Amino acid sequence: MEERCNDSNSRSTLYVVGTGPGGRPHMTAAAVAALENADVIVGYSTYLEQIPELLAGKEVVSTGMTQEVDRCRRAVELAEAGRCVAVVSGGDPGIYAMAGLVIEIAESRNSQISIEIVPGIAAINACASRLGAPLMTDFAAISLSDLLTPWEKIELRLEAAASADFVIALYNPKSKRRTGHIASARDIIFKHRSAETPVGIVTGATRENETVTLTTLGEMLSADIGMQSTVIIGNSTTRRWRDFLITPRGYDRKYDI
Amino acid sequence: MEERCNDSNSRSTLYVVGTGPGGRPHMTAAAVAALENADVIVGYSTYLEQIPELLAGKEVVSTGMTQEVDRCRRAVELAEAGRCVAVVSGGDPGIYAMAGLVIEIAESRNSQISIEIVPGIAAINACASRLGAPLMTDFAAISLSDLLTPWEKIELRLEAAASADFVIALYNPKSKRRTGHIASARDIIFKHRSAETPVGIVTGATRENETVTLTTLGEMLSADIGMQSTVIIGNSTTRRWRDFLITPRGYDRKYDI
Numbered sequence: 001m002e003e004r005c006n007d008s009n010s011r012s013t014l015y016v017v018g019t020g021p022g023g024r025p026h027m028t029a030a031a032v033a034a035l036e037n038a039d040v041i042v043g044y045s046t047y048l049e050q051i052p053e054l055l056a057g058k059e060v061v062s063t064g065m066t067q068e069v070d071r072c073r074r075a076v077e078l079a080e081a082g083r084c085v086a087v088v089s090g091g092d093p094g095i096y097a098m099a100g101l102v103i104e105i106a107e108s109r110n111s112q113i114s115i116e117i118v119p120g121i122a123a124i125n126a127c128a129s130r131l132g133a134p135l136m137t138d139f140a141a142i143s144l145s146d147l148l149t150p151w152e153k154i155e156l157r158l159e160a161a162a163s164a165d166f167v168i169a170l171y172n173p174k175s176k177r178r179t180g181h182i183a184s185a186r187d188i189i190f191k192h193r194s195a196e197t198p199v200g201i202v203t204g205a206t207r208e209n210e211t212v213t214l215t216t217l218g219e220m221l222s223a224d225i226g227m228q229s230t231v232i233i234g235n236s237t238t239r240r241w242r243d244f245l246i247t248p249r250g251y252d253r254k255y256d257i
Numbered sequence: 258m259e260e261r262c263n264d265s266n267s268r269s270t271l272y273v274v275g276t277g278p279g280g281r282p283h284m285t286a287a288a289v290a291a292l293e294n295a296d297v298i299v300g301y302s303t304y305l306e307q308i309p310e311l312l313a314g315k316e317v318v319s320t321g322m323t324q325e326v327d328r329c330r331r332a333v334e335l336a337e338a339g340r341c342v343a344v345v346s347g348g349d350p351g352i353y354a355m356a357g358l359v360i361e362i363a364e365s366r367n368s369q370i371s372i373e374i375v376p377g378i379a380a381i382n383a384c385a386s387r388l389g390a391p392l393m394t395d396f397a398a399i400s401l402s403d404l405l406t407p408w409e410k411i412e413l414r415l416e417a418a419a420s421a422d423f424v425i426a427l428y429n430p431k432s433k434r435r436t437g438h439i440a441s442a443r444d445i446i447f448k449h450r451s452a453e454t455p456v457g458i459v460t461g462a463t464r465e466n467e468t469v470t471l472t473t474l475g476e477m478l479s480a481d482i483g484m485q486s487t488v489i490i491g492n493s494t495t496r497r498w499r500d501f502l503i504t505p506r507g508y509d510r511k512y513d514i
Contacts, residue, residue, distance in 0.1 A: 093386075100503055104505060138397065140423060157423060165410065248357060
């Protein structure tokens with residue numbers, strides 16, 4: 001057993017590490033340290049390609065997009081065998097990402113390893129930063145992928161979030177297979193909000209290929225939206241100024257700005 | 258004018274920097290670089306006290322909790338005068354924090370400065386990491402503070418989020434003055450979820466005084482909840498295993514774990 005990845009009870013610790021939206025600048029020191037400490041780094045090849053310098057000298061277990069279960073099981077097995085293992089998760093492992101699958105697999109094996117989640121900058125944080133200040137008040141995050149959630153439940157959530165004036169962040173708005181969900185989602189929200197409601201679309205946030213589009217609920221379906229996009233739809237108070245979206249938290253009602 | 262904080266159009270840039278939940282380990286490299294680059298650092302004293310080594314040799318404009326407007330106005334004025342200014346925001350400036358106020362103040366002055374938001378680990382990311390994997394599916398963030406939002410609107414959002422089976426993260430659950438809101442919020446959610454629904458309460462996430470409490474919707478009002486707490490209430494599928502909360506994303510319906 002390698003002591004440097006054992007917890008205070010001498011249990012082997014598996015780290016699930018958020019690498020943020022891409023590249024080193026938006027990784028935390030704790031995330032870098034967890035990867036540096038590991039002997040084995042497990043992850044989806046696309047995320048690993050963004051941090052080549054952190055992989056030098058490590059054993060790397062890299063698999064493609066649809067092989068999350070195999071990848072996470074392998075990581076748990078290696079940690080059980082006493083190896084120092086870090087699972088790389090793009091964004092924040094805790095938000096629509098790898099934390100859940102790792103813990104579910106450990107649970108299914110009744111594994112006694114220690115598991116530590118190292119948080120990262122999620123898409124919702126990175127995209128909001130590119131748009132200015134869209135999330136200053138209550139917001140809902142909704143994934144439009146019906147691969148793992150029934151579409152009827154997604155529609156129910158869109159309806160609820162739109163009717164209660166939440167700012168709405170749409171994850172997985174579109175894929176090659178799913179091209180109509182974003183239009184259906186827009187139509188549900190449109191029942192509750194005006195055509196002029198500001199909308200921001202951020203693709204590849206913080207990466208070299210980053211694009212930011214400011215549009216409106218009325219016009220958004222004409223914009224380029226892809227697999228890597230996050231769409232943030234303002235609430236009834238969100239406004240645009242210069243290239244920023246602002247959802248006022250309410251200070252203007254209480255304070256004199 | 259100091260060129261190192263000018264943007265490509267030679268406009269002075271004001272940085273709004275997320276310092277995360279507390280201390281250096283969970284700050285990003287980009288956040289550290291923005292503070293190192295600044296001559297003037299503006300922030301709430303409690304957040305500045307957590308990063309003393311980043312303040313050495315800088316002009317520091319530090320004020321108390323209720324003086325956000327004055328603080329942000331001073332930061333905008335200093336940037337307009339050509340100074341290199343960074344506004345420190347605990348957590349992520351884009352989530353219930355300083356990004357909005359800075360941009361609103363710039364808007365009110367029709368300021369032409371450039372503003373860059375440097376995202377950070379928000380309370381929702383940090384608290385989720387301490388609880389395991391509660392946010393693997395759609396979630397809503399709701400602040401229980403009625404200082405800036407009418408309580409009726411908060412109730413409407415609680416009702417909507419609870420009825421549509423969102424995982425719910427409650428910000429600002431309690432203060433000295435507001436002790437009853439958390440009970441009211443619990444009662445609204447209780448109409449839609451069972452008493453056994455897992456609940457996690459994280460206070461001072463990642464700090465020395467961090468506490469994590471796992472409880473249930475039925476029992477949560479007996480737990481210690483304070484100003485620095487974030488409360489995460491599971492949805493109908495959230496379960497507890499060891500000291501983890503898991504909201505399965507749905508892999509078990511599609512994959513064989």
